[in-house]
Amino acid sequence: MVDISILHFLEDLISIIPGTSFQVNNLSLHVEHAMLGAERDRYFYKTVKMLIGDVLGLVSGDSLAVLYDSRTPVEAVRVYSAVATELGAEVALIELPRPPAGETSHIIQPKPAIAAVKVATAAISSWVTYTAPLAEAVENGVHLLSIPPGPDVPDMLIRTVGQVNMEKMDKENARIVELWENGKEITITSDLGTDLRADISGVKQHHSPQIPPPRPKKGEKWMEFVPWGQAGGSCNRVEGTLVVNGIIGARSIGIFGLPSGPITMEIKNNRIAKVRGDSRIWPLLSTYLDSKNDPNVYGFPAHGPSVGLNPNAYIGGPAEWERVRGNITFGVGDNSVLARYSGGEIFGPRISAKIHWDLQILGANLYLDGKAIVENGQIKI
Ligand SMILES: [Fe+2]
Numbered sequence: 001m002v003d004i005s006i007l008h009f010l011e012d013l014i015s016i017i018p019g020t021s022f023q024v025n026n027l028s029l030h031v032e033h034a035m036l037g038a039e040r041d042r043y044f045y046k047t048v049k050m051l052i053g054d055v056l057g058l059v060s061g062d063s064l065a066v067l068y069d070s071r072t073p074v075e076a077v078r079v080y081s082a083v084a085t086e087l088g089a090e091v092a093l094i095e096l097p098r099p100p101a102g103e104t105s106h107i108i109q110p111k112p113a114i115a116a117v118k119v120a121t122a123a124i125s126s127w128v129t130y131t132a133p134l135a136e137a138v139e140n141g142v143h144l145l146s147i148p149p150g151p152d153v154p155d156m157l158i159r160t161v162g163q164v165n166m167e168k169m170d171k172e173n174a175r176i177v178e179l180w181e182n183g184k185e186i187t188i189t190s191d192l193g194t195d196l197r198a199d200i201s202g203v204k205q206h207h208s209p210q211i212p213p214p215r216p217k218k219g220e221k222w223m224e225f226v227p228w229g230q231a232g233g234s235c236n237r238v239e240g241t242l243v244v245n246g247i248i249g250a251r252s253i254g255i256f257g258l259p260s261g262p263i264t265m266e267i268k269n270n271r272i273a274k275v276r277g278d279s280r281i282w283p284l285l286s287t288y289l290d291s292k293n294d295p296n297v298y299g300f301p302a303h304g305p306s307v308g309l310n311p312n313a314y315i316g317g318p319a320e321w322e323r324v325r326g327n328i329t330f331g332v333g334d335n336s337v338l339a340r341y342s343g344g345e346i347f348g349p350r351i352s353a354k355i356h357w358d359l360q361i362l363g364a365n366l367y368l369d370g371k372a373i374v375e376n377g378q379i380k381i
Contacts, residue, residue: 043163065123143216144223148226159313177231179371179373180231184200225319226319272300299333308324325379326378
C-alpha cells in the first residue's frame, strides 16, 4: 500500500519540475509522462515557439504553409498556426487526405498543396516529406521543417525537443562530425555478429553540424527533420556482415517494427545480399521489396551509418527511433530525394529506387579509426 502522503508529494513534484527523473521504491518515474491538460499544452506551446520562432525564424511578413492529415491532432496543428500568427506571419493550414497504406513511398502532394508551399517563406510537412516537389521547393529557397505525423506528436516534441539537453547533444555531435570528416575508417561490431567496415575518407556530413540548426537566411536552402540527435550519416562504401536487432522497414508502407529475432545480412558491392533470420517483419518486407522488380531497393547504404544521440527518443515512434541514444541506423534503397535535400552532399552510392527504407542496430560498437564512439550501445564520446 502506498502512503497517501507520498502520492501528494509526487503530485507536487510533477507540477513543479517536469522533465525530471526520480526513483521511488525501484520505480523510475519520469515526470513528463504525467503531464496532462493545460500543463502539457504549455510545454507544447513553448516547444513549438522554439521550433517556429527560434529555429525556423519566422518574422512579421513571412508566410507558412502547414501540410498535415488526420493522423496528427488538429489541436496540435493549430498551435503551429497560433505561434506563427503571433510572430506576424501569414499561415495556411492545409489538411490533405491520409496517404493510402502501402502506397506512400512515391505518392506526391496534391497540386494545390504544392502551389501553397512554393509561394510560402516556410513550410511544415507532417505528411509524406520524401517527395520531389518538396525537394524542388527547398531548392528554390522555401525553408522546410519536417515534423512526423501522428497522434502523439505533442508528447514526442516536448520530450525529444523541448525537454532534452540540446547543448550536450550539440557538443557530442560537433565532436563526432569533426572526427568523422577527418577520419578514414569506421568499424561496427556487435555480439550478435555485426562486423562492418565503412570507408569515410573525405566525406562531409549531410546532417546539420549544429543542434539545433542555425536559423536560415532568406532564400537560403534549408531543410530539417525533427527531432534532432543523429550524428554522422555518411560513408563512401560499406562491406561486411550486418545484424539488425532494432527497427526495420518503412512506416510509409505499413511494414515496420522490431523483428522476431536478429536478421543477418551480407553487404557486398553496394547491395544487401544474403539475408537470414526473423519470422515477423522480413518475410513481409522482402515480399514487398521483390514485388517492385527493382534490384536497387536493396541498394546500400542510402545513408549511414549514423549514431543516435537523443536520450529522450523512444524506439518505435516515427522519425524519433533513428535518434535513440546509442543506436546505429542505415538507410536502404532510394536516396535521390535525400541527395536533393542535402544539396548533393551525399556520400555512398547514388541510388534511384522505388522505395526508401531503414534498419537499426542496437547495443553495438562503433569505432572511428579505432576510437570508440559507441560501445555496447552507449555513447563514449
Ligand atoms: Fe532513411
